[in-house]
Amino acid sequence: MSVLEVDRLTVALPMVAGLARAVRDVSFRLERGETLGIVGESGCGKSMMALALMGLLPEGADLRGGITLNGCDLRALDEKAMCRVRGNAIAMVFQEPMTSLNPVHTIGKQVIEPLMLHSGLGRDEANAETLSLLERVGLVDPRRFYGAYPHQLSGGQRQRAMIAMALSCHPEVLIADEPTTALDVTIQGQILDLIRDVVSERQMSLILISHDLGVIAETVDRVFVMYGGAVVEQGPTPDVFARLAHPYTQGLFAAVPQVGEGRRRLRTIPGTVPELADLPGGCTFADRCSLAHETCRSQVPDMRSVGENHSAACLRLDAAMASSSFGSRR
Amino acid sequence: MNVSRRPGLHTLALRHRSFLLGSVLSGLVVLLALISLVWTPHSAYELDIANKLKPPSPAHWLGTDHFGRDVTSMIMVGAQNSLVVGVVAVSIGMAVGVLLGLWASAQRGWAEELVMRFSDFTFAFPAILSAIMITAILGPGAVNSILAIGIFNIPVFARITRGSANAIWAREFVLAARAAGKGRAQITLGHVLPNILSAIIVQATIFFAIAILAEAALSYLGLGTQPPQPSWGRMLNEAQTFLYLSPHLALFPGLVIVISVLGFNMLGDGLRDLLDPRLSRTRLAGYSSR
Numbered sequence: 272m273s274v275l276e277v278d279r280l281t282v283a284l285p286m287v288a289g290l291a292r293a294v295r296d297v298s299f300r301l302e303r304g305e306t307l308g309i310v311g312e313s314g315c316g317k318s319m320m321a322l323a324l325m326g327l328l329p330e331g332a333d334l335r336g337g338i339t340l341n342g343c344d345l346r347a348l349d350e351k352a353m354c355r356v357r358g359n360a361i362a363m364v365f366q367e368p369m370t371s372l373n374p375v376h377t378i379g380k381q382v383i384e385p386l387m388l389h390s391g392l393g394r395d396e397a398n399a400e401t402l403s404l405l406e407r408v409g410l411v412d413p414r415r416f417y418g419a420y421p422h423q424l425s426g427g428q429r430q431r432a433m434i435a436m437a438l439s440c441h442p443e444v445l446i447a448d449e450p451t452t453a454l455d456v457t458i459q460g461q462i463l464d465l466i467r468d469v470v471s472e473r474q475m476s477l478i479l480i481s482h483d484l485g486v487i488a489e490t491v492d493r494v495f496v497m498y499g500g501a502v503v504e505q506g507p508t509p510d511v512f513a514r515l516a517h518p519y520t521q522g523l524f525a526a527v528p529q530v531g532e533g534r535r536r537l538r539t540i541p542g543t544v545p546e547l548a549d550l551p552g553g554c555t556f557a558d559r560c561s562l563a564h565e566t567c568r569s570q571v572p573d574m575r576s577v578g579e580n581h582s583a584a585c586l587r588l589d590a591a592m593a594s595s596s597f598g599s600r601r
Numbered sequence: 602m603n604v605s606r607r608p609g610l611h612t613l614a615l616r617h618r619s620f621l622l623g624s625v626l627s628g629l630v631v632l633l634a635l636i637s638l639v640w641t642p643h644s645a646y647e648l649d650i651a652n653k654l655k656p657p658s659p660a661h662w663l664g665t666d667h668f669g670r671d672v673t674s675m676i677m678v679g680a681q682n683s684l685v686v687g688v689v690a691v692s693i694g695m696a697v698g699v700l701l702g703l704w705a706s707a708q709r710g711w712a713e714e715l716v717m718r719f720s721d722f723t724f725a726f727p728a729i730l731s732a733i734m735i736t737a738i739l740g741p742g743a744v745n746s747i748l749a750i751g752i753f754n755i756p757v758f759a760r761i762t763r764g765s766a767n768a769i770w771a772r773e774f775v776l777a778a779r780a781a782g783k784g785r786a787q788i789t790l791g792h793v794l795p796n797i798l799s800a801i802i803v804q805a806t807i808f809f810a811i812a813i814l815a816e817a818a819l820s821y822l823g824l825g826t827q828p829p830q831p832s833w834g835r836m837l838n839e840a841q842t843f844l845y846l847s848p849h850l851a852l853f854p855g856l857v858i859v860i861s862v863l864g865f866n867m868l869g870d871g872l873r874d875l876l877d878p879r880l881s882r883t884r885l886a887g888y889s890s891r
Contacts, residue, residue, distance in 0.1 A: 325779075325780055327779055327780060354782045354783065354784050355782060356782070357780055357782040358781035358782030358783075359782055362780065365777055367773055370772060370774060371774050371776075371777040373791075373795075373796070375795040375796055384781070385781035385783070388787075436777070436781060437781075
């Protein structure tokens with residue numbers, strides 16, 4: 272049985288401009304030990320999806336669809352029951368380690384609290400567990416870090432502490448929302464390695480959210496490309512990276528600067544992400560797509576298979592894949 | 602642990618002029634009150650009509666009033682009165698106001714609306730007017746004036762607490778705490794309150810000064826502390842009649858009111874600067890995790 276099942280998840284947020292459809296009809300199953308990457312530009316609904324899974328959407332948000340964790344319907348739980356699920360069965364690591372830790376409490380206190388809250392361990396046991404967790408996430412000499420305050424740590428160290436917090440109750444699903452975006456490139460790799468290691472070590476399922484294709488490529492089994500709140504391409508990571516099907520995915524790849532390509536203007540995708548409150552009819556990417564036809568503006572594309580478990584939502588898939596010069600480049 | 606420190610809190614406190622002067626002045630008032638518990642130059646209650654309206658002299662340092670009572674002693678005993686009013690009134694306002702503010706911030710929606718509209722309603726009346734109204738209803742006296750000032754302080758603290766708490770609720774570490782499965786009450790006590798404590802302490806210090814002033818005003822109007830209990834406000838009131846004859850009677854109580862209000866205000870300002878986390882940061886230096 273899948274650990275996490277998401278069925279036609281839709282999130283709408285009331286905004287000044289109208290109802291913003293931040294997540295549209297996203298469905299997937301996550302098996303035990305499986306890792307899923309969600310990639311897309313800022314504002315494509317990635318983070319809202321993570322918050323929806325945690326039951327932490329901002330007030331006034333409209334959530335539709337089903338979220339089932341281990342056969343238990345999370346939508347049916349009240350706030351109190353949801354508190355027992357959060358941090359326990361499903362945990363989250365946030366983007367900004369600088370602001371995700373409470374400045375007035377020590378690292379140790381912040382790790383031990385969710386542990387004692389959910390596990391029912393006594394103080395001594397929880398203490399020992401916290402120290403071993405801190406050690407596991409690479410904070411060597413954990414006793415020093417136990418008593419340290421967040422401002423005394425570097426960004427990488429804080430993110431390690433955040434991961435320790437998230438791991439404390441052995442969650443089955445770990446959601447990491449841009450966990451390395453705020454960090455130096457050299458630290459990014461270390462943190463990703465850490466996440467990958469603990470996930471496989473503990474047989475957790477991982478949902479990794481990032482705008483960075485490199486991060487996704489290195490870390491996850493399966494990838495979702497999101498655009499305008501919807502999934503436009505999905506498939507096993509090697510397949511997607513070998514055969515970029517959707518014009519948007521191709522554009523994302525082309526926008527990654529290459530070392531050794533000489534000086535040239537960075538390639539970008541023209542235009543900006545569509546206003547989620549005012550999505551165009553038809554394909555949401557049509558306005559920025561060089562292959563767009565008349566039909567693209569009127570007809571909503573369905574997911575079409577382009578390989579085993581690999582599919583994309585585009586009406587001009589043939590043209591897109593034929594013109595793809597990026598797929599062969601890697 | 603290899604800790605490189607910016608100047609510690611003590612050093613910063615000693616360098617902060619307003620904090621330093623504020624603590625000396627307010628410390629002086631507290632000291633007066635404490636000494637008066639065990640010793641005063643004369644009795645603050647004993648009448649000595651033969652020696653009435655005497656100017657300052659070695660026997661009566663600050664002179665005597667129209668009943669021949671020693672002004673020094675009255676001011677010292679009056680300090681007790683002012684401090685008690687300040688402490689109790691601010692405590693009432695703080696206890697109820699902070700609770701209301703935290704509740705409003707955690708619940709949002711109608712609870713917040715209720716607390717805030719109640720505050721607006723109270724603010725619509727000038728403070729002294731509502732205090733007069735409350736003492737008029739409950740009757741004059743020290744206890745009732747404390748109550749009146751305390752009740753007026755409730756919306757002040759409710760507002761500042763709600764405002765600061767809302768800012769904390771919007772912070773990412775609160776989201777992280779919620780993601781870790783903590784409930785509203787736990788987050789309020791564990792994350793919100795500790796982060797807004799300094800704002801509340803600063804507010805308490807400043808409203809302590811305002812409470813002292815309010816008590817003096819109520820007593821001046823005859824609604825506060827009742828005779829024979831000495832009170833700075835009533836001393837001012839009684840001195841009014843003899844202003845031309847013996848100006849010292851108005852001068853000294855007025856001076857101690859100014860000193861204590863100034864002292865506690867400066868202390869509050871200083872605390873605000875010192876408790877600002879940007880001023881005192883420490884960082885673990887030369888530390889690498891791998």
